[in-house]
Amino acid sequence: MHFHVAIEITLRSSILDPQGKATSHALEQLGFDGIDDVRIGKFVELKLQASDADAAEAMATKACQKLLANEVMEDFAIRVTELETA
Amino acid sequence: MHFHVAIEITLRSSILDPQGKATSHALEQLGFDGIDDVRIGKFVELKLQASDADAAEAMATKACQKLLANEVMEDFAIRVTELETA
Incomplete structure (x- = not known):
């Protein structure tokens, strides 16, 4: 059987995320509020x-x-979906 | 109201993904089959x-x-979840 597996890999909350911080500032600069x-x-x-x-x-x-x-x-979350066999 | 938004950003299927290819080969080398x-x-x-x-x-x-x-x-998929207000 064929499956599609989606994996979300996230930094643990105790780990600083400078890339996220920079993105957050950039969104603020673009006028995003909240x-x-x-x-x-x-x-x-x-x-x-x-x-x-x-x-x-x-x-x-x-x-x-x-x-x-x-x-x-990092933490990871896995989501499995069965694919139609071709 | 407070929300958690999860965004999955994926390369369009028509775009080559060398990083994915390299990962696929690495998994094969590690003995992953299928x-x-x-x-x-x-x-x-x-x-x-x-x-x-x-x-x-x-x-x-x-x-x-x-x-x-x-x-x-790239394509993106958005999933919104309401957070308990603290």
Whole structure:
């Protein structure tokens, strides 16, 4: 079975995010009002084959732990969607 | 009202993604089997104040168009969640 896996990788809240701070200032300069905080993370999409959704999620979790995310500084959230087989 | 806005910014499918390709190869080298495609995007989280969820989404859309995303090459998806007021 084919799956689409969306992974949101975010800096842990205890870690400073200078890129987010700069973006926040830039939005303010552009006239945006009421923006309290901006945090920048990564978004990874995988297309993969697995026996079922649980196996797809397990594979994505392992990929995050081994390569995609730095668990010391980052959290990740995984969303699995089954794809229509072509 | 306070909102959390999650924005997934992805390269359009017609745009080559060398970072994704490199990641795909790296996963293969690590022994991951069955990964067909990897695409890397950005994930932006905003905390903002707006009168309602529609206004929050409108503000996020404008922020994407003006600063966060490059609409020539990128698509974005916005998810708005109301925050408990502290």
